[in-house]
Each structure stands twice: as C-alpha cells, then as structure tokens.
Amino acid sequence: MRRKIAIICHSDHHIKKSLLLQKEFLSETKIFYLKNKFLEAIEDNSIRPISSKFISSFDIFIFYTLHSNKNNLGLYGLIRKQNKVI
Numbered sequence: 001m002r003r004k005i006a007i008i009c010h011s012d013h014h015i016k017k018s019l020l021l022q023k024e025f026l027s028e029t030k031i032f033y034l035k036n037k038f039l040e041a042i043e044d045n046s047i048r049p050i051s052s053k054f055i056s057s058f059d060i061f062i063f064y065t066l067h068s069n070k071n072n073l074g075l076y077g078l079i080r081k082q083n084k085v086i
Contacts, residue, residue: 002026002027002028003027003028003059003060004027004028004029004030004057004058004059004060005025005027005028005029005030005058005059005060005061005062006029006030006032006058006060006061006062007021007022007029007030007031007032007061007062007064008032008034008039008061008062008063008064008075009031009032009033009034009042009064010033010034010064010065010067014064014065015031015033015042017064018031018042018062018064019031019042021062027060030042030043030058031043032048034071034072034075035047036071037049037050037071037074038050039054050071050074050075050078051078052078052081052082055078055079055082055084056082058084059084059085060084060085060086061079061084061085061086062086063086
C-alpha cells in the first residue's frame with residue numbers, strides 16, 4: 001500500500017529541501033507551506049484550511065520544524081487525534 005505523505009514547511013528553504021526529498025519517496029507526497037490557519041499547496045498554490053478533513057487525507061506528516069505557536073500546535077493536535085504518523 002502506498003502511503004500519502006504531507007510535508008509541512010515554514011520557509012522557502014524548507015520548500016527547497018522538500019522538493020529534493022520528494023524525489024526520494026515512492027509514495028505520493030504533497031508539499032504545503034503553513035500560513036497562519038491555512039496550508040498552501042506548493043504544486044498549485046491552492047489554499048486549504050487546517051482541518052480534520054485535511055488530516056484524514058494523509059497517512060504521514062513530515063515537519064521540518066515545529067515552532068510552538070497556536071497554529072502549529074492546533075495542526076499537531078489534529079494529527080495526533082487521528083493517530084497519524086509524524
């Protein structure tokens with residue numbers, strides 16, 4: 001079974017590293033830039049709210065950094081509630 005991976009970035013530097021990492025995975029990967037209460041998909045610049053629906057569409061989450069602020073902790077909490085891999 002191929003797992004879906006979400007890579008969460010906080011800076012342009014993280015996006016560059018994510019694009020390199022994306023090439024190494026056989027699984028489907030999507031890269032997102034975390035902006036306040038929203039996640040911007042790097043591929044098509046679509047904006048998605050941080051929600052349980054978003055979390056349920058992925059199996060694994062990769063963070064380059066996880067600063068302790070309200071939005072990051074909210075996202076982290078939703079991921080943990082659904083017992084997803086971080």
